[in-house]
Amino acid sequence: MKFLFVGTNPENTGAATHFVALGQALVEAGHQVSAVVYPDGLIANALARAGVRLYPAKFRNVFDLRGYRATFKAARELKPDWLVGNFGKEYWPLILVSRLLGVPVALFRHRTPPMGRASGYLVPRLAQRFFAVSANARQAYVERGVPQQLVRVLYNPxxxxxxxxxxxxxxxxxxxLGIPQDAIVLGYFGRIHHSKGILTLLEALDGAMAQEPRLHCIWLGHGPDVQQLGERIDAGSFAHRHHMLGWIDDVHPYYSAISMLAFPSIATETFGRVSVEAQAAGAPVLGSNIGGVPETLSPNVTGLLLPPGNAAAWRNAILKMCEVQMREPMGxxxxxxxxxxxxxxxxxxxFVRILSDG
Incomplete structure (x- = not known):
């Protein structure tokens, strides 16, 4: 098949990572992929490395005619079998181009907060395929009135x-990092924000570190609560076993460095790509039993699901995962x-099967 992806967000978000990964997956499978992207952005650079043909463009918002022109020109030149969109500001432009050129459009929704009333009603009905990235997200859309048969689920590749x-x-x-080679390393990779359960995790780690001297923690990410987290770590008894590395563009090498991953969110998550990537590296996951997180692991087989915000339960689970006879088979x-x-x-x-299914 021939695809034209349209994604002009310059930021490195979960939706952007999905956009890149899906494009790369289709290229690997032998399909022809081109993309309308923000010039020299993170998406553009990643797709260029995969051999995707790029068309530079900017959609400042749904009314930005420059983005319409670039998308229309690329679609008319390429004559793709499908248009693919990932970001809300491009839903309506892609639907319009789809109608003008007679090319079907597949749209992904990565968030569960509702769209505006008109968009929430019309977008899933006007797109030829409308995708949620988890069954949990799909249920949220259905509960707001989107017909079940219009919402398909496709996980992050x-x-x-x-x-x-x-x-x-x-x-x-x-x-x-100055961590002993025989250390047991827990990783937190994500936004440093209280809604991600970072303070619960820190409390649990303090309790676990008091009992397991080999336990260290690597924190990757940034966010509004970095200073608060750092101050709490410095005020504790185990600051030398916490390693705050900030934002890392390519986290993949660090999955090899961890013994387990913590995904302790206390707010609903649509999915949880970091959980899946960690398991791909052989690291079991401790995940909050909330939102789409349970769909990312096999409970008691590849990781453990835990009550959000319960520091005692997280401490006990971390200590359990420190036991090699528990951790290695799960990995x-x-x-x-x-x-x-x-x-x-x-x-x-x-993805191709769903698109081909009339």
């Missing part, structure tokens, strides 16, 4: 090669689980 476990990378990262099962359910091969095939 994960590149198994990029996320592969790598002992040499692990050793190098631990050495650079092996985790990589197989992701390969079967979220690998680029599986998701690309499922």
């Amino acid at each position: 994960v590149n198994m090669q990029e996320c592969r476990p790598d002992t040499e990378r692990r050793n190098a990262i631990l050495h650079r 092996v099962a985790a990589r197989d689980f992701v390969d079967r359910h979220f690998s680029t091969r599986v998701i690309a095939d499922e």
